[in-house]
Amino acid sequence: MEQFTFKHTNTIGHLIEGNELYDQYHYPEMPIRYDSSFIEFRRMPTLADFQQAEQYLTAFHQQHDQHHLRFYFADNQKPAGDLLEYISHQNYDIGFMELYVINPLDFPHIINTDITIEEVTDITLDDYLKLQYEADMEFGETFAKQKVGLNKHQFEANQYVQVIAYYHGDPAGTMDIYVGEKAVEIENLEVRSEFQRKGIGSQLQRYAMDRYHDSAILLIADGEDTPREMYQKQNYRYLSYKYELLKIVK
Template identity: 55%
Template sequence: MKKPTFHNIETIGQIIEENERYRHYHYPEMLIRYDSNFIDYKQMPSPAEFKQAETFLKEFHQKHNQTHLKFEFPENEKPGPGLLKYLGDNDYDVGFTELYAIQPKDFPAIPDSTDIQVKEVVQSNLADFISLQYENDKQNGETFANEKVKLNKKQFNDDGNMKVLAYYQGEPAGTMNVILSDDFVEIDDLAVKESIQRKGIGGQLQQFIMDMFHSRTIILVADGEDTAREMYQRQNYQYLGFKYEALRID
């Protein structure tokens, strides 16, 4: 079995510049999406190298009316003390994500529930999916939520993308995006309506994918400081590595 890395995680955006030190991602269709507009380092920069790239990205983003700076650092490497000090002194939010994988046979079986129905999104229920995600995305601002609607509609027509919707007692309750590749199935953007969380909806969404792709490796990325990672660990996902990132919003 091929071992997944962060390179197997989908990045929405185009590489518009690449050199021996980093890749520069840009996504003009959604300039406000931080995870699509950033610099991804291939090798850990020194503070001086970081400042140089920071100046470049700031000038580039200002030309496109973007107010954020985001940098991702090499997989399984923590920035050194000098770089961390510079990031802290310059108002960057520094965090990390974690990569997990599971074989569907290892996922703990989720009992069926008459209250929860999980379905693949097709044309007839696309509006339910879009509406529920819009409500969830509004916490990041109306502009982001509206742009996400366009992205969801574009992905819906992509053969490499599948969307999944959960209903609770007949009402839209949870959504999930699934990215299909030759080697892996990636779970992304799993969200459950806040008012009905902790009712097993997230587990049922995952079980749907485990059943559908029972012979594939399932992968996902979790926030390294979020409680969701603890749920994945309890569900037998295997930890495979970490990746540091820095974000500043001016």
């Protein structure tokens, strides 16, 4: 199997600047989406490097009425020393993501006749949008409303497959599949709270495994969240990590 990195995963955002130190992405279509407007370092910056990039991104986002600073570090590199001390004192939220891969043949075979999984169509799009809206309300009403436009755009795009789960006929969960050049990525897997622990998340993944059985399947997990433990039990293989910073600027 090919050696995959975070570069093989999907980025919703436009690359607008690149130099030897970092790449900058911007997504004016949804400025409130923090994960789409950011700087990603190609190597670990010095403290002076970081402060210069921070100053630049602050001014850029102010010009575009954006109220956040988001930075990603290079794969498998953790900030330390005076850089870590600085970002800690600057009230950044520090987290990390983990990248996993699986051969679809290794995913557990699960069958539950109470659950129906299908690709979103014109007929089921409203159900999908409503479930996504409910999940996105965690990040505020403005975000949830703007995300509707992104979801509709991806519904029309060839590289995305949107999937919905029904439990006894009731809309219960959603999942997005991004079809890349060398791998398929599972994104935005969500199950309504009242339908959790019924195997719906596993059945959604099973759909991706069956549909793309000849492709490697990638998945990004929050390095500090419990679902990553479920993925490990489902035979996903850990590949790498990436540290991230976020600060909301008033």
